[in-house]
Amino acid sequence: MKKVLYTLACGAVLTSSVMADFSRVEMGAGAWMQTPKGSASYTDGGADGLYTSSENDKTETYVWVLIKHPVPILPNLRLEYVTLEDSGLASGQFKDFNIDPAPYTTLSYDMKQYDIIPYYNILDNTSWITLDLGLDIKIVDASYTAAPSGSFTGYSDSVTFAVPLLYVRGRVEIPSTEIGIEADVKYITTGDSTVYDVRAKVDYTFDFTPAVQPALEVGYRVQKLDIDESSIDAKLDIDFSGFYAGVMLRF
Structure with a gap:
């Protein structure tokens, strides 16, 4: 009976350890x-619409869950x-509005991005290396909104679309430290x-407790949207780049 209880206890400990390694929730902001x-x-049908970024620095909030x-x-x-x-x-002239005869007007836009990423672990902290x-x-x-200017009364509109991208993530845990180095590409x-x-x-x-582990992250992010297709009326060449910093929780 003691052997049976000992075997069950060992099995429970082993199962708990495996689940701890293979079940995880992380979140950050x-x-x-x-x-x-x-x-x-925008040049369809002889139009001559042109937009140029003012390149003003921005600070935006991000959130993620794994x-x-x-x-x-x-x-x-x-x-x-x-x-x-x-x-x-x-x-100039765009698809649904014409800024002329005013020489220029202010155009502003925002893009809310929701990334849904199903992925598989190829390596899961194997020799301190993770690959997804x-x-x-x-x-x-x-x-987007084009502000009124001169005889131009202004215009606003919105659009929602989805873009599929390949996703690769690599991570290295530095042995004997609580430091991780990570990169991902879409x-x-x-x-x-x-x-x-x-x-x-x-x-x-911060390894205060195994149940909940807070962490800090600092990194650099670059996003590029270069759209030039014959089937699309508009051409777009915009990039966003800069440093980011946030807090994390691991469960």
Whole structure:
């Protein structure tokens, strides 16, 4: 009977250890200090619409959640949210409005981005290395406003679309420390268009208790939207880049 109880106790400890390794929830939030740069144009049917970013520094809030479970056949899940804003000068004729005869007007826009990322662990802290592969569905909820100028009465509109991107994440835990180095890439290219979202960071975990572990993260992020397709009336070449910092919790 003692042997049976001992075996069951060992099994329970082992199962608990395995679940601790293969079940995890992480979440984080912080501020991304970035500078939008670039331009957009609309030339369909002889139109001559042009937008140029004013390249003003912005600070935007980001939030993310990672959910890892022990069922190998099902993908794990990462969710992200960030809002990007920009403003600049616009001129000429666009699809639904014409700024002329005023020479320029102010155009501002924001893009709320929701990233839904199912992924698989290829390596899970194997020799301190983690490697994830998956698919990112980036849902963009964009709205823009062209301010009144001269005889131009102004215009506003919104659009929602989804962009699929390949997702790769790599992480290295520095042995005998609470420091992690991590990078992830979301990328797609088709024809003359390329979209990518790249991050690299360092984080430090405060190992106060195994149940809840707070951490700090500092990194650099670059997002590029280069859209140039014959089937699309507008061309877009915008990037957002800058440092970010935030707090994390691991469960």
